Amino acid sequence: MIFKDKTVIITGGSEGVGAATARLFADAGANLMLVARGKKKLEAIAEELRDKAHVEIFAMDVSDGDACVDVFKKARFEFGRVDILINNAGYNARGKVEAVEPDELARMVDVNLRAPIVLSRIALPYLEEAGGGAIINVGSLSARVTYPGAATYAATKAGLRSFTLSLTDECQGSKIKIAIVSPGPISTAFILEDMDQVSDLTFSQPMSTAEEVAQTVLDLCGNNVREHAMPASSGLLTTIVGLMPWLGRLLRPSLERKGQRVKKKLKAEARAKRETEKQG
Numbered sequence: 164m165i166f167k168d169k170t171v172i173i174t175g176g177s178e179g180v181g182a183a184t185a186r187l188f189a190d191a192g193a194n195l196m197l198v199a200r201g202k203k204k205l206e207a208i209a210e211e212l213r214d215k216a217h218v219e220i221f222a223m224d225v226s227d228g229d230a231c232v233d234v235f236k237k238a239r240f241e242f243g244r245v246d247i248l249i250n251n252a253g254y255n256a257r258g259k260v261e262a263v264e265p266d267e268l269a270r271m272v273d274v275n276l277r278a279p280i281v282l283s284r285i286a287l288p289y290l291e292e293a294g295g296g297a298i299i300n301v302g303s304l305s306a307r308v309t310y311p312g313a314a315t316y317a318a319t320k321a322g323l324r325s326f327t328l329s330l331t332d333e334c335q336g337s338k339i340k341i342a343i344v345s346p347g348p349i350s351t352a353f354i355l356e357d358m359d360q361v362s363d364l365t366f367s368q369p370m371s372t373a374e375e376v377a378q379t380v381l382d383l384c385g386n387n388v389r390e391h392a393m394p395a396s397s398g399l400l401t402t403i404v405g406l407m408p409w410l411g412r413l414l415r416p417s418l419e420r421k422g423q424r425v426k427k428k429l430k431a432e433a434r435a436k437r438e439t440e441k442q443g
Contacts, residue, residue, distance in 0.1 A: 164297070164384045164385030166188055166191035166192060166193040166247075166381075166384075167191065167192035167193065168192065168193070168194065169193045169194065169244075169246040169247060169296075170193070170194045170195075170196065170238055170239075170242040170243075170244050170245050170246050170247070170293075171188050171193045171194065171195055171196070171246065171247040171248075171249065172196045172198060172234065172235070172238055172245060172247070172248050172249065172282075172286075173185055173188075173195065173196070173197055173198065173249040173251055174198045174199070174225050174249065174250055174251050174252035174278070174282070175198070175199055175251040175252035175253060175301075176195075176197035176198055176199055176205070176208065176249075176251070177197065177199035177201055177204035177205045177207070177208055178199075178204055178208070178351075178352065179349070179351040179352065179353055179373050180251055180301060180349060180351065180373045180376045180377055180380075181197070181199070181249070181251045181252070182208050182373070183372075183373040183374045183376070183377035184249055184251065184376075184377040184380050184381070185197055185208060185212060185218075186211075186212065186377070187374075187377050187378060187380075187381050188216070188381070189212040189215040189216035189218070190215060191381070192215075192216065193216060193247075194216060194217045194218075194219075194241075194242045195209075195212065195216055195217070195218045195219070196219050196220075196221060196234065196237070196238040196241070196242075197209060197218065197219070197220050197221070198220075198221050198222075198223060198225070198234055198252070199222065199223075199252070200222065200223070200224055201222070202220070202222040205220040205221075205222055206220065217241075217242070219237065219238070219241050219242075221233075221234045221237060225252045225273075225274055225278035225282065226270070226273035226274055226277065226278055228281060231278070231281050231282050231285055232285060235285050235286065235289055238289075239289065244289070244292070244293045245286065245289035245290065245292075245293060245296070246290065246293050246295075246296040246297070247290075247296050247297045247298075247299070247384060248282060248283065248286040248290075248296075248297075248298045248299070249299050249301070249380060250278070250279035250282055250283065250298070250299070250300045250301065250323075251301040251380075252274055252278065253274060253275055253301065253353070254270055254271055254274040254275060255271065255313065255316045255353070256268070256270065256271060256315075256316075257312070257313060257316075257357070257360040257361065257362075258312065258360070259311070259312060259314075260314050260315060263315070268315050271315050271316055271319050272315070272319055275316065275319035275320060275323060276319040276322045276323055276326070279300055279323055279326070280326055283298050283300075283326075283330060283341075286298055287334075287339065290339050291337070291339070294338060295337070295338025295339055295340075296338075296339055296340070297339065297340040297341070297342070297383070297384040297385075298330070298339065298340070298341050298342075299340075299341075299342050299343070299344065299380050299383050299384060300323055300326075300327045300342070300343040300344075301343075301344055301346075301376070301380070302320050302323050302324050302327070302343045302344065302345040302346075302390075303316075303317070303320040303345060303346065303347075304345050304346065304347045304368075304392060304397055304398065304401045305317040305320050305321075306320035306321040306322075306323065306324040306345060307321075307324075307345065307392075307401040307402065307404075307405045308401050308404050308405055308408075308411055309408065309411065310362075310364075311362075312362045312364075313362060320345075323343065324343055324345065324390070327341060327342065327343040327389075327390070328343070328389060328390065331389050340383070340384060340385070341389070342383040342384075342388060342389050342390065342391070343383075343389070343390050343391075344376060344379045344380055344383060344390075344391045344393065345390060345391065345392045345393070345398070346371050346376050346379075346392075346393045347365075347368040347369065347370070347371065347393065347394060347397040348365050348366065348368055348369075348370045348371070349370060349371050349372070349373060349376055350370045350371070350372055350373070351373050355429070355433070358426055358429060358430055358433075361426075362419075362422070363418075363419040363420075363422035363423045363426060364415065364418055364419050364422055365422065366421075366422035366423075366425040366426045366429070367418040367419065367421040367422035367425065368394075368396075368397045368400075369394045369396065369397065371393055371394060375393070376393070379391050379393060
């Protein structure tokens with residue numbers, strides 16, 4: 164797909180995968196509507212990209228249904244069209260279900276599942292009006308296996324995956340591409356700033372960079388792939404374990420030990436970096 168002068172709405176667009184995706188679309192000449200709760204971070208990434216692209220920001224909570232409607236109205240007003248929606252915003256309150264407050268459990272459902280469904284529904288007429296386009300959802304490999312310690316988060320991502328693949332079938336015959344990228348751990352603040360609360364199992368898998376996930380998002384806009392699991396080795400592992408849950412239970416202790424070693428190394432590197440910054 165040629166992105167020049169296309170209008171792209173990116174939720175969670177102020178940092179991490181969202182910001183990396185915005186940079187790639189800006190390099191490709193797209194118009195950007197960046198969405199996140201924090202206005203200051205949105206303004207920072209917008210200022211960075213405005214010499215490359217037309218960038219507008221919309222500070223909102225994606226769980227606010229009225230705001231979801233308004234952001235599309237603003238994008239169409241500013242750019243005349245909407246071509247692509249990237250549902251990237253995510254939320255995770257880590258811990259066993261009984262240890263997490265009910266409001267936090269509900270927020271995971273609202274941000275990770277309800278919001279992408281609502282935003283996709285709102286997007287479809289705009290994309291049809293533009294003559295086609297794409298909706299790309301950022302999921303997780305946790306959707307494909309049982310995930311103790313992150314049951315609700317995994318459930319929301321499993322729901323998002325099911326919604327994406329079902330919507331793909333609904334949109335067959337149209338010019339609207341629906342797809343999902345399902346990454347394992349990503350080397351962003353989403354997990355690196357909260358390592359003590361992140362499961363050891365997570366760190367047993369190779370980490371992708373935000374830029375790698377962002378490139379996959381762009382690729383999915385124009386290819387024929389419905390789901391891209393990454394990295395490939397983790398995608399294969401979750402496929403096998405999903406088909407044979409007993410194997411996952413058998414492998415879990417060794418994977419957790421591996422994850423503990425990786426986490427220990429990452430925490431040491433983070434401490435060393437902080438010490439270097441203090442001295443410098």
